Amino acid sequence: MSQKDPRMANAFDPGKLGDLPAREQALIARRQRTLGQAYRLFYEHPVHVVRGEGVWLYDPDGTPYLDVYNNVASVGHCHPRVADAIYRQATTLNTHTRYLNEVILDYAERLLATLPAATSQTMFTCTGSEANDLALRLTRAFTGGTGIIVTAHAYHGVTSSIAELSPSFGPNVPLGAHVRTVTPPDPYRYPDEAVGERFTREVQAAIDDLLANGIQPAALLVDTLFTSDGVFADPPGFLAGAVEAIHRAGGLFIADEVQAGFARSGSHFWGFQRHGITPDIVTMGKPMGNGHPIAGLAARPEIIDTFGSKVRYFNTFGGNPVSCAAGMAVLDVIRDEQLQDNARMTGAYLKAGFEQLAEKHDLIGDVRGAGFFLGVEMVTDRQARTPAREETARIVNALREKHILISATGPHGNTLKVRPQLPFSVDNADLLLGTLDDVLTSL
Secondary structure, eight states: OOTTOGGGTTBOOGGGGGGSOHHHHHHHHHHHHHHOSSOOOBSSSOOOOOEEEBTEEEOTTOOEEEESSOOTTTTOBTOHHHHHHHHHHHTTOOOOTTSOOHHHHHHHHHHHTTSOTTSOEEEEESSHHHHHHHHHHHHHHHHOOOEEEEETTOOOOSSHHHHTTOGGGOTTSOOOTTEEEEOOOOTTTOTTSOHHHHHHHHHHHHHHHHHHTTOOEEEEEEETTOTTTTOOOOSTTTTHHHHHHHHHTTOEEEEEOTTTTTTTTSSOSSGGGGGTOOOSEEEEOGGGGTTSOOEEEEEOHHHHHHHHTTOOOOOSSTTOHHHHHHHHHHHHHHHHTTHHHHHHHHHHHHHHHHHHHHHHOTTEEEEEEETTEEEEEEEEETTTTEEOHHHHHHHHHHHHHTTEEOEEESTTSOEEEEOOOTTOOHHHHHHHHHHHHHHHHHO
């Protein structure tokens, strides 16, 4: 994969190993020997981290880095309440779901209470990829169909069945014959047309094409903030027509909340709630355990019952008591520290700050998103909306040198992916905005 590949716009180039300090050279050499060539490192100068706390990561010398990217530790790196919950449960009991135990039930009830009443049953996995894989199995069992519709640069996971639904992997991971892609709901590049109407029309065309090829549509699967496509959150409600279209075709709507869920959008706990719709299946992961590997899905009971009547489901670690204790602690912290409100208010402050920078720097073409998931698209020509891919990579790496960690997204790798932890403060936002201002001025 070349260094100019937009999917790895800010990746380390192993050919430049000799440019790094001796300590990092030695670590990367060990990594290459033991982990092989499939893994990738961020940044031209990879970051060596040994400790995390709140919104900060620290290198071996104690240098702090403001983390504006890692939403897995959503309530803050190494949050003491989550760590304590893991410790207490790990020193009490950890086993699988084939024994009776209250912890999984307590957590399931708390989790389901955040969701629509229709999605009243849950199943647990360890990763978001597993959750989407399981959702696909449920969907096929319930609908009898196989056809899946996703957006053109979507990412949904790494299992074989889900990788072929993830066009962001590029041409070396071909899509399945049963997969159709649609243009994401992008009001920046299609400003003259209603976002929802355009998206609905594309989904309907994909449904028609599946049927024309003898493939029964099974599901429309979307990341509800369209995070790999470039981050699209507005206007609220644009998903409703597409959901109606897939339902008319006998398919299901799967809301992938692995990145968008758990209060990240600020206005709502789940991304799909911004659109006033009720999914048939909701998948979740990443921030669910604040770094502890827990994921899962919620679905309408009849969907799970149909699957369960045909297939037994067992996941050795999915839903274990330690994972559920971590998940419960995350819900407690979000509630007690009012982190959804913080995502809404500080996220709006941060977005306004980016919009002010756009008035000063022509390189910023668009600012969009919700809460603590924002996209700042860089262009070399505002009128033509020409993607500034190379400039974006330079910005990401320049911010890293100034001890701020961020990444890029979208099909051209020209959109800054702003995804801080939920405790991110106004002071943190000011530091990010001021540093970005300096970097853009230097460009």
